[in-house]
Amino acid sequence: MDYLDQLEAEAIYILREVAGQFEKPALLFSGGKDSITLVHLAEKAFRPGKFPFPLVHIDTGHNFPETIAFRDELIAKLGEELIVGYVQDSIDAGKVIEQKGKNASRNALQTVTLLDTIAAHGFDACIGGARRDEEKARAKERIFSVRDEFGQWDPKRQRPELWSVYNGRIHKGENVRVFPISNWTELDVWNYIRRENIKLPSIYFSHERDVITRNGQLMAAAVHLNIDHEDVVEYRKVRFRTVGDMTCTAAVLSDAYHIDDIIDEIRLSKISERGARMDDKVSEAAMEDRKKGGYF
Amino acid sequence: MDLLKFITAGSVDDGKSTLIGRLLYDTDSVLDDQLEAIQRANRKNNDGTIDLAILTDGLKAEREQGITIDVAYKYFQTEKRKFIIADAPGHIQYTRNMVTGASNADLAIILIDARKGVIEQTRRHSFLVSLLAIPNVLVCVNKMDMVDYDKAVFDKIKTDYELLTGNLNIGQIDYIPVSALKGDNIVVQSPNIPWYDGQSLLGFLETVTINHHLTDKQQARFPVQWVIRPQTAELHDYRGYAGRVIGGSFKVGDRVVALPSGFSSSIKKIELSSEELSVAENGASVTIHLAEDIDISRGDMLVKEDEQPEVSQLFEADICWMDTKPLDFSHMYLLQHHGKTTKVKVQDVIYRINVDTLEKASSDHFGLNDIGQIQFKSADSLAFDNYASNKANGGAILIDSRNNLTVAALMITKSE
Structure with missing residues (x-):
């Protein structure tokens, strides 16, 4: 078997285990390429039946408009249920406080909205598109990763995970985060997207837009970035390698418009994918700390 | 690649x-x-x-x-x-x-x-x-x-x-x-x-x-994970068994038996999403359709009629204990063997091995990292192969139902 077939078969197997083992699973959908790939894999796993789970999007309110438009089109085409948890609702309810200043971001706030959404719907398993090659905390996380009733990940108390036997047994109030594409790399995802001809939001491909430079990174010149007279707005040809919130996702200068060019660009790139994520630059253990707090 | x-x-x-x-x-x-x-x-x-x-x-x-x-x-x-x-x-x-x-x-x-x-x-x-x-x-x-x-x-x-x-x-x-x-x-x-x-x-x-020499000799095994039944007007009779081949391969027309029930049928169609396949290779995740409607659900396994595994409630296994709390002989643990979960109890300790000297001793204490061989009895029959000949169908875990932790790895060796 070719490696992409192996990775695909493994991911489908994991998705079907979720369906078989849990009462109320959900698929966390960010609008990024990894979660779009998950949706494609779910179609392979469950069609012509319906998905045994809804899609859940945690909307920071600072998303790229292209991502939201893409999401709505995809949902309409799939005919599956979408549940949206709004960070704005958490702010309005006084559960979180909006950060102030130039580098303000809602990225950290979405953990609260995520945990509230999980609790409100009683989800016992949440499927996510995280990959182990992204970051060293993720390199040690299980495919079935148990979170306690506070949503926390405890790296010291992970269950041994052997062969393809996934232990999804939990107590009430706990939930399991499931990562079907744990063993995929960034390049694997792109090669698979090319092979399967999966559609993606336009911002992954080279386009011209207004950008500003913040902390050495090119950021889309959006109103959420609190642009002032010190910021120089430039019109540049860019694309995004990951798609998160506009306040924490940096662009790269790129002419790569076709998927073949993007794959070549990634092959030659000497910067890792998460190098363009401001949220990981906070400290060496930034991802580990967020995961312990209940992040994706 | x-x-x-x-x-x-x-x-x-x-x-x-x-x-x-x-x-x-x-x-x-x-x-x-x-x-x-x-x-x-x-x-x-x-x-x-x-x-x-x-x-x-x-x-x-x-x-x-x-x-x-x-x-x-x-x-x-x-x-x-x-x-x-x-x-x-x-x-x-x-x-x-x-x-x-x-x-x-x-x-x-x-x-x-x-x-x-x-x-x-x-x-x-x-x-x-x-x-x-x-x-x-x-x-x-x-x-x-x-x-x-x-x-x-x-x-x-x-x-x-x-x-x-x-x-x-x-x-x-x-x-x-x-x-x-x-x-x-x-x-x-x-x-x-x-x-x-x-x-x-x-x-x-x-x-x-x-x-791959092991893989070539492996017999065909297909544990069912999920049954796809859209139950819509146009797909009223659609019933597909979703799972992954964990040994050998299956092709359309093969005579198969569902375990543990023992009912037999033949493969009518193999598909993955909308794509129809003639063969499901080892490792492939597919959906299988049978000619006859027989009762099959998650945890059951399809095998070829002429390639049947052991089906038993009694079996021996090499065991590696993985929990800080030692094996409790009075407790009924849960055994998870791909999609199947059943209660098990220890029937007999055959030996515990000293991993430094490889000497076998009779001991009833299995603490963290201890390895040995144990005979188990399960509530439901298991359809398994010897671990050495098929890891995926001979490997299983023990779960402590009190805290849901994975407490041991089992490499099933044989039945008595």
């Missing part, structure tokens, strides 16, 4: 982290921002080169508390192959960690320090490799630079290792003299070791035949 999954066995002292770091670094798998983070951490070797071991360094929780969290996975690829390394660090919990990492490995790298030679730890690691039935072993004799690249040292270790593994069931063993620190024989053949004319470590990993 294919995929090789391997595990590295050895402690920090053997230079394991340096070896993995060197492989990643020399295959250009370390990116600039990751290198920059390493440089910021400012850890250097005595000769001023960067300390590659940091590439496999653990989490903050591990650094602060001086503990190790079992397995970390590393990914790299060359023009020829993709690789997944299961890096299982740690001293105290090593058995548990290594068993976990080894469960999915095609190959094990056993590191031996050239200065120390074959030691007790080497024996323990090699025993675990044979217990988990990893088909290929590569012995890397490391730190050759510290013994002046002496051929006699390498030859002695090779002889000692052959002696040590004489009684173990390991398919293929190869040997490479290396220095991870200096990069000798890691990516290219080292001029410092002219007496060795074999491949470099990377060259070996890129070309070694992933041991």
Whole structure:
């Protein structure tokens, strides 16, 4: 078997285990390429039946408009249920406080909205598109990763995970985060997207837009970035390698418009994918700390 | 392009982290921002080169508390192959960690320090490799630079290792003299070791035949994970059994039996999403349709009529205990065997093994990292194969229903 077939078969197997083992699973959908790939894999796993789970999007309110438009089109085409948890609702309810200043971001706030959404719907398993090659905390996380009733990940108390036997047994109030594409790399995802001809939001491909430079990174010149007279707005040809919130996702200068060019660009790139994520630059253990707090 | 999954066995002292770091670094798998983070951490070797071991360094929780969290996975690829390394660090919990990492490995790298030679730890690691039935072993004799690249040292270790593994069931063993620190024989053949004319470590990993001889002989197994029943007007009678082939292959027209019920039928259609297939190969996730409507649900298994596994409530298994709380003979544990979960109880302890001396003793205490052989009785019948002939259908876990933890790995050997 070719490696992409192996990775695909493994991911489908994991998705079907979720369906078989849990009462109320959900698929966390960010609008990024990894979660779009998950949706494609779910179609392979469950069609012509319906998905045994809804899609859940945690909307920071600072998303790229292209991502939201893409999401709505995809949902309409799939005919599956979408549940949206709004960070704005958490702010309005006084559960979180909006950060102030130039580098303000809602990225950290979405953990609260995520945990509230999980609790409100009683989800016992949440499927996510995280990959182990992204970051060293993720390199040690299980495919079935148990979170306690506070949503926390405890790296010291992970269950041994052997062969393809996934232990999804939990107590009430706990939930399991499931990562079907744990063993995929960034390049694997792109090669698979090319092979399967999966559609993606336009911002992954080279386009011209207004950008500003913040902390050495090119950021889309959006109103959420609190642009002032010190910021120089430039019109540049860019694309995004990951798609998160506009306040924490940096662009790269790129002419790569076709998927073949993007794959070549990634092959030659000497910067890792998460190098363009401001949220990981906070400290060496930034991802580990967020995961312990209940992040994706 | 294919995929090789391997595990590295050895402690920090053997230079394991340096070896993995060197492989990643020399295959250009370390990116600039990751290198920059390493440089910021400012850890250097005595000769001023960067300390590659940091590439496999653990989490903050591990650094602060001086503990190790079992397995970390590393990914790299060359023009020829993709690789997944299961890096299982740690001293105290090593058995548990290594068993976990080894469960999915095609190959094990056993590191031996050239200065120390074959030691007790080497024996323990090699025993675990044979217990988990990893088909290929590569012995890397490391730190050759510290013994002046002496051929006699390498030859002695090779002889000692052959002696040590004489009684173990390991398919293929190869040997490479290396220095991870200096990069000798890691990516290219080292001029410092002219007496060795074999491949470099990377060259070996890129070309070694992933041991398929087992796979060829395996019988066809298809555990059902999920039944697809759209129940819509146009797909009213659609009933597809979703699962993954874990041995052999199935094709349209094959006569099959559903276990444990024993009802038989034939395969009408194999599909994946909207694509129709004539064959489902080993490892493929597919949906199978049968000619007759028979009662099949999650946890059942389809097999070929003329290739049936053992079906029994009594079975023996090599067991590795993985929990800090020891095996409680009065408790009924849950056994999970792919999609099937059933209650089990201990019928008889056959022996416990000392992993350092490999001596068998009769003991009723199974604590963390203890290994032995136990006879179990299960509430429902299991349809299984011997672990050595089909890992996926002979491997199972025990779960403690009181706290839901995975407490043991079972390699099923036979029924009585």
